[in-house]
Amino acid sequence: xxxxxxxxxxxxxxxxxxxxxxxxxxxxxxxxxxxxxxxxxxxxxxxxxxxxxxxxxxxxxxxxxxxxxxxxxxxxxxxxxxxxxxxxxxxxxxxxxxxxxxxxxxxxxxxxxxxxxxxxxxxxxxxxxxxxxxxxxxxxxxxxxxxxxxxxxxxxxxxxxxxxxxxxxxxxxxxxxxxxxxxxxxxxxxxxxxxxxxxxxxxxxxxxxxxxxxxxxxxxxxxxxxxxxxxxxxxxxxxxxxxxxxxxxxxxxxxxxxxxxxxxxxxxxxxxxxxxxxxxxxxxxxxxxxxxxxxxxxxxxxxxxxxxxxxxxxxxxxxxxxxxxxxxxxxxxxxxxxxxxxxxxxxxxxxxxxx
Numbered sequence: 101x102x103x104x105x106x107x108x109x110x111x112x113x114x115x116x117x118x119x120x121x122x123x124x125x126x127x128x129x130x131x132x133x134x135x136x137x138x139x140x141x142x143x144x145x146x147x148x149x150x151x152x153x154x155x156x157x158x159x160x161x162x163x164x165x166x167x168x169x170x171x172x173x174x175x176x177x178x179x180x181x182x183x184x185x186x187x188x189x190x191x192x193x194x195x196x197x198x199x200x201x202x203x204x205x206x207x208x209x210x211x212x213x214x215x216x217x218x219x220x221x222x223x224x225x226x227x228x229x230x231x232x233x234x235x236x237x238x239x240x241x242x243x244x245x246x247x248x249x250x251x252x253x254x255x256x257x258x259x260x261x262x263x264x265x266x267x268x269x270x271x272x273x274x275x276x277x278x279x280x281x282x283x284x285x286x287x288x289x290x291x292x293x294x295x296x297x298x299x300x301x302x303x304x305x306x307x308x309x310x311x312x313x314x315x316x317x318x319x320x321x322x323x324x325x326x327x328x329x330x331x332x333x334x335x336x337x338x339x340x341x342x343x344x345x346x347x348x349x350x351x352x353x354x355x356x357x358x359x360x361x362x363x364x365x366x367x368x369x370x371x372x373x374x375x376x377x378x379x380x381x382x383x384x385x386x387x388x389x390x391x392x393x394x395x396x397x398x399x400x401x402x403x404x405x406x407x408x409x410x411x412x413x414x415x416x417x418x419x420x421x422x423x424x425x426x427x428x429x430x431x432x433x434x435x436x437x438x439x440x441x442x443x444x445x446x447x448x449x450x451x452x453x454x455x
Contacts, residue, residue, distance in 0.1 A: 101116070103115040103116075103136075103137035103138070103140040103141050104134075104135040104136040104137030104138075104139070104140045104163060105135040105136060105159060105162050105163050105166060105195065105196075106135060106195055106196055106201045107134045107135025107137075107159050107195055107201050108200055108201045108202045108203070109134060109352075109354075109355070110134060110135045110137050110201070111134075111137045111138050111352060111389065112135070112137040113406060114404055114406055114421060115137040115138050115140065115141035116141050117404050118138055118141065118350070118389065118423065119138065119141040119142050119145045119147065120145075121401075121402040121423055122147070122348050122350065122387055122423075123348060123385065123433070123436035123437045124147045124148070124348075124436070125147075125148060125346050125347050125348045125385075125436070126148065126149050126150060126344070126346040126347065127148065127149070127150045127151075127152065127343075127344045127346060127347035127348070128142050128147075128148035128150070128151050128152065128347070128348055128350070129152045129154070129341065129343060129347055129348070129349045129350065130142070130151075130152065130153050130154065130350050130351075130352070131154050131155075131338040131341060131349060131350070131351050132154075132155055132338065132351055132352045132353055132354075133153040133154055133155045133159070133160045133163075133333075133352075134155055134157070134159050134160075134352065135159050135162075135163065135195070135201075136153055136159070136160050136163035138350055138352065139151055139153045139160075139163070139331070140163070143330075143331065148348070149330065150330050150332075150344075151330055151331045151332070152331075152332045152334070152341065153331065153332070153333045153334070154333075154334045154335070154336055154338065154341055155335065156335065156336070156337060157203070157335075158191045158335055159191060159195055160333045160334075160335070161191055161333060161335070162191040162192055162195060163333075164331070164333045165191075165192075171192065174192070175224045175225070177217055177220050177221070177224075178193055178197045179213070179217075180206045180208070180210070180213060183197050183198070183206045183207075184206070187203070187204075214230070214233075215234055217230060218230035218231040218233070218234060218236075218238070219231070219238075219254060222238035222241070222250075222254060223247060223250045223251055223254060224247070226242060228242075235261070236257065236258070236261065238254060238257070240253075240257060241253040241254055241257065338351070338375075338378070339378060343382065343384050344384075345384065346384075347384040347385070348384070348385050348387065348436075349382065349384055349385060349386045349387065350387050350389075351375075351379070351386060351387070351388045351389070352388075352389045353370065353372075353375060353388060353389070353390065354370045355390060355391060356372065356390075356391075356392075376393075376394065376397060376398075379398075379426050380397065380426045380428060382426075382429075385425065385429055385432055385433060385436060386425060386426060386429065387401075387423050387424070387425055388423070388424045388425070389421065389422070389423060389424075390422060390424060391419055391420065391421065391422065392422075393422075393424040396427075397426065397427060398424040398425065398426055398427060399424065399425060399427050399430060400422040400423065400424050401423055401424065401425055401433060402422065402423040403420045403421060403422040403423070404420070404421055405418045405419070405420060405421070406418070406419060406420075406421040
């Protein structure tokens with residue numbers, strides 16, 4: 101299951117874990133919603149009645165538009181020139197066509213842009229002419245229906261040609277480069293390979309990132325999401341959001357010492373001290389995602405292992421991702437989690453109540 105839309109710093113891989121770790125309430129607020137992975141998981145969880153997605157960027161608007169079916173028939177190819185022209189006004193272009201979904205730089209380098217356009221034309225328009233420049237006859241997938249199925253068929257075709265050329269070898273369900281590094285090839289592969297020509301295949305390890313085509317597929321699937329009438333989307337500073345009683349407030353703040361993203365570099369502009377003070381003033385439960393928080397003011401209540409992506413030298417490393425609450429809310433947190441447990445126990449007892 102994939103949650104939300106493509107967005108740098110997305111919690112997609114741990115969204116269900118995050119929501120499972122949170123107590124139940126009537127209202128659920130995601131004040132730094134980004135690509136809405138957590139809101140998506142919360143909507144599906146059955147733990148909350150009303151949902152609020154907020155972010156100073158407009159990625160939540162992209163999420164809402166996807167749910168409403170705006171991208172059902174999206175087939176545009178966005179060139180680098182298109183990206184520069186449209187990124188500040190079109191969130192789909194900004195996030196789905198940017199490198200690592202950072203919202204600022206174009207997805208492809210000049211040297212591979214034309215090759216990626218050949219793939220795009222073959223998948224969406226059944227136009228195979230451009231692919232011939234790179235030694236591929238993409239017309240072999242002409243009878244394959246469905247965007248996802250055509251993408252998988254092209255991937256298989258490209259991998260097979262790479263293997264036949266002696267550039268890859270298949271061992272079980274994985275492909276390996278000559279240098280021994282593994283290239284996974286399973287039904288769960290979420291990245292469309294960045295290729296230009298067989299002579300440049302060694303560059304793939306550096307170029308492989310979240311891909312625009314997979315991002316579009318996720319947007320198109322979101323239109324099936326239910327409970328839209330219970331979701332409110334805003335684009336404000338977190339301090340402007342009025343919090344209702346009986347709420348869980350989730351805050352996926354920009355992590356310290358990480359690169360920026362979005363229209364502005366959030367990390368460098370974020371006032372952490374002001375946020376910490378705001379959290380400590382709240383009467384409703386606040387749960388923050390971070391690697392570390394000031395130990396004298398916050399306490400970690402849950403953690404999981406998460407692999408870092410697109411974060412410089414740390415990329416690919418496992419780190420402990422934590423959920424933190426203000427120390428002044430420990431009793432509130434315990435009461436809410438204990439209350440949920442008691443309610444579940446009572447429900448179970450009721451099932452066996454024969455009186």
